[in-house]
Amino acid sequence: MGTGAEVNLNHPSPLAPGWLSYPDNVNRLNPALWARDVDRPADELTISGLTVSDLAEQYGTPLFVVSEDDFRTRARSFKDAFDAAFADLCGGVDVYYAGKSFLCTEIAHWVAEEGLRLDTCSGGELAIAIRAGIPGEHLGLHGNNKSDAELGRALDLKLGRIVVDSLPELERVAALAAARGTIANVMLRLTPGVHASTHEFIATAHEDQKFGLSLADGESSPAAQAVAAALGHDAVNLLGVHCHIGSQIFESEGFELAARRLLAFLADVRDRHGVELPELDLGGGYGIAYIETDTPRPPAEIAMAMADVVRSTCAKFGLRVPRISIEPGRAIVGSTTFTLYRVGTTKTVRVDVEGGDTAPRRYVSVDGGMSDNPRPVLYDADYSAVLASRSSDATGVLSRVVGMHCESGDIVVRDVYLPADTDAGDLVAVPGTGAYCWALSSNYNWVPRPPVIAVRNGQARLIVRGETEDDILARDIPRTNN
Numbered sequence: 001m002g003t004g005a006e007v008n009l010n011h012p013s014p015l016a017p018g019w020l021s022y023p024d025n026v027n028r029l030n031p032a033l034w035a036r037d038v039d040r041p042a043d044e045l046t047i048s049g050l051t052v053s054d055l056a057e058q059y060g061t062p063l064f065v066v067s068e069d070d071f072r073t074r075a076r077s078f079k080d081a082f083d084a085a086f087a088d089l090c091g092g093v094d095v096y097y098a099g100k101s102f103l104c105t106e107i108a109h110w111v112a113e114e115g116l117r118l119d120t121c122s123g124g125e126l127a128i129a130i131r132a133g134i135p136g137e138h139l140g141l142h143g144n145n146k147s148d149a150e151l152g153r154a155l156d157l158k159l160g161r162i163v164v165d166s167l168p169e170l171e172r173v174a175a176l177a178a179a180r181g182t183i184a185n186v187m188l189r190l191t192p193g194v195h196a197s198t199h200e201f202i203a204t205a206h207e208d209q210k211f212g213l214s215l216a217d218g219e220s221s222p223a224a225q226a227v228a229a230a231l232g233h234d235a236v237n238l239l240g241v242h243c244h245i246g247s248q249i250f251e252s253e254g255f256e257l258a259a260r261r262l263l264a265f266l267a268d269v270r271d272r273h274g275v276e277l278p279e280l281d282l283g284g285g286y287g288i289a290y291i292e293t294d295t296p297r298p299p300a301e302i303a304m305a306m307a308d309v310v311r312s313t314c315a316k317f318g319l320r321v322p323r324i325s326i327e328p329g330r331a332i333v334g335s336t337t338f339t340l341y342r343v344g345t346t347k348t349v350r351v352d353v354e355g356g357d358t359a360p361r362r363y364v365s366v367d368g369g370m371s372d373n374p375r376p377v378l379y380d381a382d383y384s385a386v387l388a389s390r391s392s393d394a395t396g397v398l399s400r401v402v403g404m405h406c407e408s409g410d411i412v413v414r415d416v417y418l419p420a421d422t423d424a425g426d427l428v429a430v431p432g433t434g435a436y437c438w439a440l441s442s443n444y445n446w447v448p449r450p451p452v453i454a455v456r457n458g459q460a461r462l463i464v465r466g467e468t469e470d471d472i473l474a475r476d477i478p479r480t481n482n
C-alpha cells in the first residue's frame with residue numbers, strides 16, 4: 001500500500017479509461033447504479049436497513065442480493081409507462097419479462113403479481129414458470145432451435161404465444177398441434193435488418209445471424225413465405241410478428257425503425273392476404289447504467305417515441321393499430337441486484353505508460369469471478385464497485401477487481417477507483433448484476449454457484465440456494481469398488 005504522497009502522484013491515473021472520473025469521495029454511492037433501498041447511512045453499505053456484513057455472515061460470499069421493491073417498481077414502471085403511451089392506440093401493452101435475464105420461482109411470482117407476462121426460451125424456464133403457477137396464456141416461448149418436447153409442452157400448456165423462428169419450425173408446430181387436436185398461437189420472429197446497441201444502430205437489408213425470418217426480398221422473403229404458410233394451416237393461429245434488435249440500447253431510433261419496417265410488412269400482409277394481424281412485438285433491449293457515463297432514457301420517453309412512430313406509420317398505411325408487446329429483461333432486473341464479494345488478496349503492479357514512466361494498478365482479488373459474472377469476459381462489459389463493509393478516508397487508487405479462477409481474463413471490474421486501503425477481509429459490492437450474471441453462471445473450476453437472496457422491508461430471504469461441495473460431488477460419478 002502506498003504512502004499518501006505516492007498515491008497522489010498517480011491520480012487521476014494515466015491508466016484509467018477516459019470515461020472514468022476520479023472520485024472526490026470514494027464512499028459515495030451513485031444512485032443511478034444501485035437499487036433504490038441501497039444506502040450508506042453510516043460506514044457500511046445497507047439494503048433496506050440490513051448491513052452487508054450481517055448478510056455476508058448469514059449467507060456467505062459471493063452473494064447475489066436482490067431488492068424486491070426495486071424489482072417490483074421497475075416492472076410496474078415499464079408496464080405503466082407503455083400502457084400510458086399506447087392507451088389510445090391499442091388499449092395498452094403486454095409486457096413480457098425476458099426470463100433469460102434472471103429467473104427463479106420467486107421472481108416469476110413478482111412478475112405475475114405486477115401484471116407482467118413471462119417470456120421463456122427453454123424447457124427449464126418453462127418449468128420454473130409452471131412451478132410459479134403462471135397460466136399458459138401469459139407465457140411466451142422463444143428460441144431458434146426448440147425441441148419437439150419443448151414445443152409439445154408449450155402446446156399442452158396452451159401457451160399464449162410460440163414465437164416461431166423458421167419455416168421448418170412452423171411446419172413442426174403445425175404438425176404437433178394438429179396431432180394434439182389443438183391450435184398453436186404463433187408469432188413469427190422477423191429480422192428487420194436493424195441492430196442496435198447503446199448509442200448506435202445499423203440498418204441493413206440482409207441479416208447474417210441465426211435468429212428469425214428475413215424481411216429482405218419482398219414478396220419472396222422468408223417472412224412473406226412464413227405468413228402464407230401459417231395462414232394456410234388450420235392448426236395455427238397466426239397472431240402477428242416479432243422482432244428483437246439488440247441489447248443495452250439507450251436511444252429509441254433503432255426501435256422506431258424496426259417498428260416502421262414491421263408495420264410496413266403488416267400492411268403488405270393485409271394487401272396480399274386481406275388479413276390484419278392483431279399483434280406486434282417489439283422485443284427487449286432497453287439499457288441500464290453499469291458505469292457513471294451510462295445514461296439510459298426513462299421507459300416513459302422511449303414508450304412515447306415508439307407510440308408516435310406506431311401511430312404515424314399505421315395512419316400512413318391505413319392499418320388498424322395492432323396490440324403491442326415488449327420484452328424487457330435487463331432493464332427490469334439489472335439494477336435491482338448487487339453482488340457481494342469478500343476480498344482475499346491484493347497486490348499492486350507497476351504498468352508502463354507513455355514517456356517511460358510507470359503507474360500503479362491495484363489488483364483486488366475476490367472470492368468469485370467469471371463463474372458468477374462472465375459478462376466482462378464474454379462482452380468486455382464494464383462494471384463498477386465500492387468498498388462495502390466500511391467507509392474509508394484513504395484516497396482512491398485505480399483498481400481492478402479480479403476473481404479467483406485460473407484465467408488471467410477473470411475480471412469482475414476492469415477499472416474502478418477503490419480506497420487505497422481496501423484489503424483482505426473487506427467486502428466489495430458490485431452493482432448492476434441482476435441480469436445475465438447468475439443466469440450465465442457456471443461451475444468453472446468446480447466452484448459452487450452462489451446463493452441469491454431477496455431483501456424487502458428489512459428482511460432477507462433465500463430465493464435460490466447456493467450450491468455446496470456436496471452438490472458438486474453428487475453429480476460427479478465416483479468409481480464403484482466392487
Ligand SMILES: *Cc1c(COP(=O)(O)O)cnc(C)c1O
Pocket residue numbers: 098100101142244246247248283284285286327328329330331435
Ligand atoms: C434477450 C431477449 C430479450 C431481453 O433482452 P434485454 O436486453 O434483457 O431486454 C427479449 N426478447 C428476446 C427475443 C430476447 O432474445
